[in-house]
Amino acid sequence: MKRRVAILISGRGSNMSALIEAARERDFPAEIVVVISNRSGALGLDKARASGVATLTIESKPFGKDRAGFEAVLQSALTQHKIDLVCLAGFMRLLSAEFVQRWYGKMLNIHPSLLPSFPGLDPQGQALRAGVKISGATVHFVIPETDAGPILMQGAVAVRDDDTPETLAARILKIEHRIYPTALRLVASDKVRLEGDLCKATDGADSDAVLISPAVT
Ligand code: GRF
Numbered sequence: 001m002k003r004r005v006a007i008l009i010s011g012r013g014s015n016m017s018a019l020i021e022a023a024r025e026r027d028f029p030a031e032i033v034v035v036i037s038n039r040s041g042a043l044g045l046d047k048a049r050a051s052g053v054a055t056l057t058i059e060s061k062p063f064g065k066d067r068a069g070f071e072a073v074l075q076s077a078l079t080q081h082k083i084d085l086v087c088l089a090g091f092m093r094l095l096s097a098e099f100v101q102r103w104y105g106k107m108l109n110i111h112p113s114l115l116p117s118f119p120g121l122d123p124q125g126q127a128l129r130a131g132v133k134i135s136g137a138t139v140h141f142v143i144p145e146t147d148a149g150p151i152l153m154q155g156a157v158a159v160r161d162d163d164t165p166e167t168l169a170a171r172i173l174k175i176e177h178r179i180y181p182t183a184l185r186l187v188a189s190d191k192v193r194l195e196g197d198l199c200k201a202t203d204g205a206d207s208d209a210v211l212i213s214p215a216v217t
Contacts, residue, residue, distance in 0.1 A: 003030040003084040003188040006077075008091040009037050013044020014173060015089035015110055015180050020051045022181030030188035034081050036074065038093045054081075060093045071099045087184060088142065097144035105194055107142040108187065110180050112172045114138060114154055119147030124165040124172065135159050135168065136212075137176040139183035141199065150199035152192060153183040155212035175212060182209065 005023070007016045016035060023032045035048035038060035048055045056077055063070040070093070078086065088109040100107065113123035115138040118130070127135040136156035143149035155175035159168060186192045191205035201207035 002028075004033045004082055005030045005085045005087060005184070005188075006081060006083045007032060007035045007048075007087045007089050009035060009042055009044040009089050010039050010092040011042055011044060011090045013042065013047050013089065015176055016044050016087075017047050017051070018177035019087060019089065019181055019184060020048065020053055022185070028181075028185060028188075030085065030184055033083060034077070036077060038070075038091065044090075067094075067096045068098075071096060075099070075102075085184070085187060087180070089180070094146070095142070100142055100144045103142065105141055108139055108152065108180075108183060109142050109147070109149070110137060110139050110176055111147045112137050112169060112176060114156060115140060115147060115151060122165065124168040127159060128163060128165060128168065133159050135172065137172050137179055139179055141194070150194055150197055152186065152199050153179045153210040155179040178212060186210070 007019055009016050020032050022028055023030055032053050034054045034056055035044065036056045036058060037045050038058055040057045040059060045055050045057065058073050058077065060070050084106065086103055086107040088107065111119065111123065113127060114136045118126040134156050136154055138154045139152045140149040141152065155178060157171045157175055186209065191202055192199050193202050
């Protein structure tokens with residue numbers, strides 16, 4: 001049985017598209033059942049519809065600081081669609097600890113840095129200011145703390161001297177589109193397990209599958 005996945009977006013949805021594309025493969029262990037946006041104007045909504053995936057908008061703005069109110073509507077949509085796994089893909093609304101705990105081990109996020117380095121805003125600018133020679137992207141299980149949680153998979157890219165936040169972001173985005181589908185495949189096929197705060201390969205699974213290392217070109 002394929003795992004039923006909801007993707008939560010707020011914007012352009014390029015990671016969403018990569019997940020939808022991967023899930024078209026017949027042997028992919030998950031199906032994208034619905035894309036939910038907290039912004040009606042999110043570009044990703046059109047892309048999802050064009051791909052034949054159901055969409056739903058739950059505007060978060062009218063809820064203001066009423067997180068519980070927003071999340072009650074969100075949770076009821078997830079229940080209604082019988083969702084097993086949630087993928088955050090550029091979802092810009094903070095979720096309450098209660099909601100996150102409820103989905104612990106079943107909710108994934110992607111962040112454009114090699115966590116735990118550079119959480120939060122402008123991770124590519126942070127990487128350039130720190131002068132690191134390698135950066136990349138991380139898929140992790142979501143915990144109440146922002147951009148933290150058991151790391152499922154990472155992909156690295158070389159940082160160039162002439163990089164700007166934009167050029168680095170573009171290179172990292174390409175690797176995001178590779179690791180997010182792979183990470184979802186690992187979770188949906190039970191190839192990973194949680195051991196305390198760590199994510200490990202299950203017996204017999206290939207533990208090297210969780211790393212893409214950089215080609216310096
Ligand atoms: C990506 O860089 C992702 O890592 C971050 O937000 C951005 C979303 O981009 N969390 P997209 O909407 O998937 O194109």
